[in-house]
Amino acid sequence: MRAARLVVLVVPLVGCGTARSTMAYRDAVATLVAAKAPAITACYNRVLATAPTAAGAVAANFVFEPGTGKLSSLKLDSAHTTASPEVGACVVSNLSDVSISPPDRKRGEASWTWTFSARPPAS
Numbered sequence: 001m002r003a004a005r006l007v008v009l010v011v012p013l014v015g016c017g018t019a020r021s022t023m024a025y026r027d028a029v030a031t032l033v034a035a036k037a038p039a040i041t042a043c044y045n046r047v048l049a050t051a052p053t054a055a056g057a058v059a060a061n062f063v064f065e066p067g068t069g070k071l072s073s074l075k076l077d078s079a080h081t082t083a084s085p086e087v088g089a090c091v092v093s094n095l096s097d098v099s100i101s102p103p104d105r106k107r108g109e110a111s112w113t114w115t116f117s118a119r120p121p122a123s
């Protein structure tokens with residue numbers, strides 16, 4: 001599995017907490033995604049056990065709420081997702097509990113794309 005950053009947009013709002021720059025927010029999201037990579041990969045490997053050719057891209061858009069840093073929205077981008085729903089579910093189920101710590105006073109919107117490649121057939 002490879003992950004590629006697409007876009008991180010930070011919408012400034014007034015409030016308490018850290019005020020990350022767009023680059024710092026991008027790095028915080030990258031850290032969260034990297035931390036979840038082993039679980040996403042393990043889920044994908046379970047999908048491969050029943051669908052050995054499962055592959056493609058999973059594009060997701062998500063929002064982190066100001067003040068709490070909790071993920072408030074996580075949606076697959078169907079226009080840019082080519083992998084099966086089962087592979088997409090690996091991303092959604094493993095990112096549903098993430099949050100930015102410490103919380104930011106800005107609302108953060110991010111898009112991320114993972115590329116999944118099936119194992120080559122055994123010779």
